[in-house]
Amino acid sequence: MANTPRILLDTASHVEFCPGEMVSPTLSKSSGQPVWKARWWTLRGGVSEGVQVVELANELLEIRILPTRGMGLWNGRCGSLELGWHSPVANPVHPAYVNLQDRGGLGWLHGFQELLCRCGLAFNGPPGQDGGDTLTLHGRIANLPAHKLSLTVDPSPGGALELSGEVDEASMFGPRWRLKSTTRLESGEPTIHLVDEVTNLGGQPVPLSLLYHINVGRPFLEAGAKWEAPIRELAPRDPRAAEGMDEVFTYRGPEPGYQEQAYFAELHPDDTGWTTALLTNSSEAAAFCLNYQARTMPCFTVWKNTTAEADGYVTGLEPGTNYPNLRPYERAHGRLPSIPPGGTYRTEFSITIGDGREAVAALRERVSRLQRKAPPLLNMYPKAGWSPCADSNA
Amino acid sequence: MANTPRILLDTASHVEFCPGEMVSPTLSKSSGQPVWKARWWTLRGGVSEGVQVVELANELLEIRILPTRGMGLWNGRCGSLELGWHSPVANPVHPAYVNLQDRGGLGWLHGFQELLCRCGLAFNGPPGQDGGDTLTLHGRIANLPAHKLSLTVDPSPGGALELSGEVDEASMFGPRWRLKSTTRLESGEPTIHLVDEVTNLGGQPVPLSLLYHINVGRPFLEAGAKWEAPIRELAPRDPRAAEGMDEVFTYRGPEPGYQEQAYFAELHPDDTGWTTALLTNSSEAAAFCLNYQARTMPCFTVWKNTTAEADGYVTGLEPGTNYPNLRPYERAHGRLPSIPPGGTYRTEFSITIGDGREAVAALRERVSRLQRKAPPLLNMYPKAGWSPCADSNA
């Protein structure tokens, strides 16, 4: 058995996506279960009709990927810890049921329910106008399907399981992006590795807007949970977020009618350019940890939405090329990398689950170590250059 | 054979909708045919590709339900009497082909062709703005698919055939409705029973807009046909409808270029809270009769659209929580019931077909009896509080 990828789907070579699975021949010494497993199937019924799912699992963790929704991560599990949240949108939504123009350009919210969805690639942030371009909330990529999917297994001890998918976001007289996204599990690790390569297939340089909307609910999020990151500088997005600066790092329990709060931040990287952000539950026994390349994702947004459980009790940890403001603002502030014709922008990050006090303490120590570089600069009000409301107040 | 429901579709438990049928083992003494029958299949080709159909039939009547279109009723037949109408939209339209934003928010009309479709749940009425909300004609529910479908058979003599379906209308930062709709045929009755339970799955109270657009054409509708109901008060919707007050209860034959007319009314209920409206053909030999709970559907709209056959010769009998005006107007007039978190709004009604002069006379008598409570109050002009045009004229 070799590392040859198995093609699960390919429009060009007429490979249709059909349910299947691959299971490790090796059994775990501890559990007696296969040490890795991949399964794939198509959801049926309701707004999920036709949504493809690929599940990858190792001994510690399982994760479900949605090729039909821009290679987003639906949800997962690490031991008894659920990865994801409970959106008012109960099931993954086929893009045919997401009209981005609905709700005055907020139609993206009809399909928002994943652990991880990408915002971009031509634009993210709120709906609005950018010259002649009409922008809708968070762009098209999360509602575009993969045309090619391949699964690679390295069956050696310490091997890995890897799914790659290609998604095109293209239009005539518009940007022509190709996202190649790879999700990898390595043997024995409670970690999901992600590498994205975004290529400009067009003939002109184009600015890229790419943000990872990573959304976490219980059991990590709860009253008394907190988020941590090695902050260089932080500011509330708007007056509503400024109200919460006294408890910016902690979370409340669910409150019906709670209005969302968002914070923008720059983080300290380590010597290799990587940084860490994590969400820890109140007892410090469970942590959801994000490690990522700060160079390619210099902007970090935290989204607090501790509303009623039924309305989507969730927080977002969101690294990106930019802050999720309207594109002309981000462009004016130089936060949209220009990708030349044929050029590729590569991002890399991982999600690690800390299960138990020791594991959590080790993850927190990494944040503390980076924070020792300098104390965090906390702005109590929105910051000019980061938030349009602060500029217009100036 | 028991009353255990047969699951035809369920996203959660991975039951895929596949063609099938169930046929009564008992044959009719009169016809030699099975006394009941259920069949289900998927339409293929054109804009109908992927639309699921479930047909229920007893000895007298058959009806086709469209799970893919919000559990609407496509059409049916009672003896030789066709139930439904001939829309310019020839076949049931998959929601993927209905862009609600088309035609300046009138895109719902791309899919309008059923005997019964629901308007709502977050809003119905014309397109327009309600604060920050952009409303499209008649809301989303008619273009959302069921994620769960179950069929129950009571095979005893006098038994019933029942289809239940669940449809979610949800969005992040928006209302989160679940419609559970049950369509039932009872043995030996020329009647379709419907029960809808609409539940607010969200964490905040939300106003409900729910109207049943029940659309009837030939052979009930024709020159000289009339509608009847025990009217407490009636008013034309607008000046165009006011032009027709002299012949408000009767219908003309098809007229190319006819402009639609709509009338709003409150009906008298009986002691159990039910009321009746019916459409009778010119010879009084065929009637389409609606019985419904007036308490939960206090607003009754009649829609006359006696245009050319080719453009959709049809009339609508439309009970609802509200009149189909723009939502802020209906809210201001207290016509939108507020559903608390977890609360359910239940509506119940039936469609009975009168086939032959005797049957028709019996149905008409029920209306007359209720009308005896008080003579109808007929406004010749739009009424303030019911029609925005009347308020602004005041």
Added chain:
Amino acid sequence: MANTPRILLDTASHVEFCPGEMVSPTLSKSSGQPVWKARWWTLRGGVSEGVQVVELANELLEIRILPTRGMGLWNGRCGSLELGWHSPVANPVHPAYVNLQDRGGLGWLHGFQELLCRCGLAFNGPPGQDGGDTLTLHGRIANLPAHKLSLTVDPSPGGALELSGEVDEASMFGPRWRLKSTTRLESGEPTIHLVDEVTNLGGQPVPLSLLYHINVGRPFLEAGAKWEAPIRELAPRDPRAAEGMDEVFTYRGPEPGYQEQAYFAELHPDDTGWTTALLTNSSEAAAFCLNYQARTMPCFTVWKNTTAEADGYVTGLEPGTNYPNLRPYERAHGRLPSIPPGGTYRTEFSITIGDGREAVAALRERVSRLQRKAPPLLNMYPKAGWSPCADSNA
């Protein structure tokens, strides 16, 4: 074996589209290959999921038709000559992924990648308002699927292979069009014949907007290629096109950032009412030739888009009922034929490939002969009555 059509798809009679093929029992004397072949299949994956394809081939030429996209022609081949172009949109796009309201009404461009797509039927041209109607770029027909498809084979020597498809463009309170489109290959000809019959199924006369967006790239288009037609009168569409009047008939190689140029023209018909337009490569060894009925398609548009290869290096030869201006302008200038209830508008044209200098010379001679009627009248600036910018300048 007779001429009975084989039904490949029919919603009404429950014939589902399934992959298949028909191959001539007769082999070519020259090539040893079957003298004709038809194959049909469904694309899978990405935005092409569910797009139906029918391929017709004779000994000289093959062409792929897209029933799911309004019977458009995807692409083809004639010997070594590729028919089509390379759009930034890589693969045929299922209409579920084309939101016509995207990009401020330019969403049609999300799906634009065919050799031939129809613009219409209720409107074509740019997005905008026409009284109460909200128009989107180039209308709905290219993103509506066929509900009926039939394939006819005439197996005799000199026989033909013919695909007919029916597509409805309908809406309640809107026009109700049926397009019946037939694509035919005749034995031994390097020619694709097309006949369209557009019927008004509604009850009122309706103006028709129908334009054929025929898009050609390499090897016909290249630096030094030229287009030719027997011009009565020609004018640039706008100031940008006027800049190119000095080289109106020739093409440049790809230029990144090139802004499109369009020219409007009336052509001379021959005695039977047909005319010819062709695109010839620089060495005059390959020509893409369009023959069409000028009476039913009196308006001819040439679209030059010699941008970077990666952005869609292409030119359009576009006969139509009208110029692709906003509908009220075309109506005001009397260019939209009014189709009575039940009336049919029939267009007929063919695409012939000239492969080799001799064949090309013969095709060019036809243009020259028609041009001898009168020298072309070339307007150097946009013409009042053809271009809104010229009227408003007047």
